[in-house]
Amino acid sequence: xxxxxxxxxxxxxxxxxxxxxxxxxxxxxxxxxxxxxxxxxxxxxxxxxxxxxxxxxxxxxxxxxxxxxxxxxxxxxxxxxxxxxxxxxxxxxxxxxxxxxxxxxxxxxxxxxxxxxxxxxxxxxxxxxxxxxxxxxxxxxxxxxxxxxxxxxxxxxxxxxxxxxxxxxxxxxxxxxxxxxxxxxxxxxxxxxxxxxxxxxxxxxxxxxxxxxxxxxxxxxxxxxxxxxxxxxxxxxxxxxxxxxxxxxxxxxxxxxxxxxxxxxxxxxxxxxxxxxxxxxxxxxxxxxxxxxxxxxxxxxxxxxxxxxxxxxxxxxxxxxxxxxxxxxxxxxxxxxxxxxxxxxxxxxxxxxxxxxxxxxxxxxxxxxxxxxxxxxxxxxxxxxxxxxxxxx
Numbered sequence: 001x002x003x004x005x006x007x008x009x010x011x012x013x014x015x016x017x018x019x020x021x022x023x024x025x026x027x028x029x030x031x032x033x034x035x036x037x038x039x040x041x042x043x044x045x046x047x048x049x050x051x052x053x054x055x056x057x058x059x060x061x062x063x064x065x066x067x068x069x070x071x072x073x074x075x076x077x078x079x080x081x082x083x084x085x086x087x088x089x090x091x092x093x094x095x096x097x098x099x100x101x102x103x104x105x106x107x108x109x110x111x112x113x114x115x116x117x118x119x120x121x122x123x124x125x126x127x128x129x130x131x132x133x134x135x136x137x138x139x140x141x142x143x144x145x146x147x148x149x150x151x152x153x154x155x156x157x158x159x160x161x162x163x164x165x166x167x168x169x170x171x172x173x174x175x176x177x178x179x180x181x182x183x184x185x186x187x188x189x190x191x192x193x194x195x196x197x198x199x200x201x202x203x204x205x206x207x208x209x210x211x212x213x214x215x216x217x218x219x220x221x222x223x224x225x226x227x228x229x230x231x232x233x234x235x236x237x238x239x240x241x242x243x244x245x246x247x248x249x250x251x252x253x254x255x256x257x258x259x260x261x262x263x264x265x266x267x268x269x270x271x272x273x274x275x276x277x278x279x280x281x282x283x284x285x286x287x288x289x290x291x292x293x294x295x296x297x298x299x300x301x302x303x304x305x306x307x308x309x310x311x312x313x314x315x316x317x318x319x320x321x322x323x324x325x326x327x328x329x330x331x332x333x334x335x336x337x338x339x340x341x342x343x344x345x346x347x348x349x350x351x352x353x354x355x356x357x358x359x360x361x362x363x364x365x366x367x368x369x370x371x372x373x374x375x376x377x378x379x380x381x382x383x384x385x386x387x388x389x390x391x392x393x
Contacts, residue, residue, distance in 0.1 A: 012127070013366060020364045028362035029380050031371040034179070034343060036213075036242060036310060039377040046245045048303035052292035056285075065281045068272040070095020070253075074287035077294035078253045082208060082221055082238050083228055090257050092268035094275060095282040098250040099209050099239025104132055105254050106205060106235045108274050109267070110170055111138065119170045120162060120202070122146075124346075124368065126179045129172060129207075143171075146181045148348050151336035153183050159196060167201030170235070173227075176220040177210035177342025180370035184214070184341055190223040194230040205235040212243040212307045213314065214341035232259035240290050242343075243307055249286030314343065317376050324385035334388075343374045349393045361387040369393075 016032040035043050069075065075093035080086050096102040110117045119138055121129055122145035133140045143161035147154040165171050173193075178184055185193065197204055204227050211220045228234050233256075240251040254271065258264040275282060293299045318338045325334035337345050349357075349369035357363040363384060365371045376384065 016364055016366065023362055023364075025362040027383070029364065029375065029384065031363065031365040031375040031384075033375075034372060035247060036245065036343065036374045039313075041377070043245065043247070046303060046306050048293045048299045048306065049244060049246060049289055051299055051302075052289045052296075055292060056288055060288075066284055068275045068281060069093065069268070070275075070282045071284060071287050071291060073295060074291040075253060077291050078238060078240075079255055081217070081294060082211065082224060082236060082255065084218075084221070084225055087228070087257065089261055090259070090264055092256040092258065092264050092271055094254040094256075094271040095287050096237075096252040096254050096275075097279065097282060098241060099207070099237055099252040100128060100132075101250070101282075102237035102239070102252040102254040103129070103207060105271065105274050105278070106237050106256075107132065107136060107138060107170075108278075109254075109256065109270060110203075110205075110235070111136070112270055112274070114168055117168065117170060118166065119172055119205075120165050121172045122158075122174065122178070124180055125172070125174075126207070126209075145178075146183060146346065151181070151183065151346065151348055152339075153185055153189070155185065155189055159192065162193065162202070163196050163200060165197075165200050165202035169200075169202045170205045171197065171202050172205045172207060175206045175208035175211070175224045175236075177214045177344070179209065179342070180344050180346055180366065180368060182340030182342055182345040182373075183336075185223065187222055187226065190226050194227055197227075197231055203233050203235065204231055205237070207237050209237075209239040210242050210342045211238065213311055213343060216311070217243075217304060217307065228257055231257075233257060233263075240286060244286075244290055244293070244303070246286045246289060249289065250283060251286030251290060314373050317373050317378075317381060318345075320378065320381045321373075321376070321385060324382055325388060328385055328389045337373075343372050344370050345373060346370050347388070347393055349388075349391070353391045353393050356391045357387055360391070363387055 020030045038044055079093055096105055119140040120143050121140055123142035144154055144157035162171055206224050208224055214220045236255040238253050241247045256267045258267050293303050322335050322338035326332055347369040351367050354367055354369050
């Protein structure tokens, strides 16, 4: 049996990580992996996370199972963080194995309801979106999103493509900090998008992986809250990896908003069923860290303060890089970097130019020229800016 398996295509980002590790050059810069790093190049454990873990260690008396849907305190706290007011009569929630697990369970839920469900995804999008869709055999269509000339959103093209979505189709949207481009819709554009979705009957599916990394914790949730208030059915996958810094704990949540109580009960039962078929009970440690923080005023305040420092640090790096590039190039063509939000920006470089950055300057980024702003610090920004200009980007 095992000899009949076929080789799978390796993940390009994971390959890049290994290539970076093997590079013996001094001063090499990793802008590929999508993980936050502080100026010392470390992904730190946040203060509130350490305090919450200490409290859990001191007070926890059992490691027994919680429930198929996960700890209720975690699900309620996360739903409030994302949605603000908790629409309990419409809301079904599910603890998942990271944000990726929430995406997978959302697609499984949609397929359970409609085996022929069609999914619309942005071009470009996080590569794992497409990988999961292909593996599941779900039909999908890419809608235009990124304008390679302006490095912003091609909103008119996006609207035209999403307007073609049919009733019951899923439209996968990045709630904030678009990955891989960093280019986001304005709230006014989200309003227009909501009108299109209302008219078509397509169901918005929001991937919210970076809440708190863009314009602020509540500001980054504003688009998701707008869509949730306007549309009768919405799916939301949220991750705790980035904003709580608990990447390896694999903590996420799926939220399903239904248009009535009966549908909400059906969704909740179906979501618990899907967890049972996949891994039974979800992991609890990361979820308990998050719920401990969000339900304690002092821990929550400290977490918000540290998250805000992270966000402002990335914004400062964006502004520094845009300024360095403006000075070196004598052009404002890189100003989009300061306007983008989140960890990523897409430079608009060719694969050959990306390869030149790697071979000539030991600067590693994904082949589509997505760079992780959080992989920089004040000292490496000028190095990157000089290499970008010398590569002819």
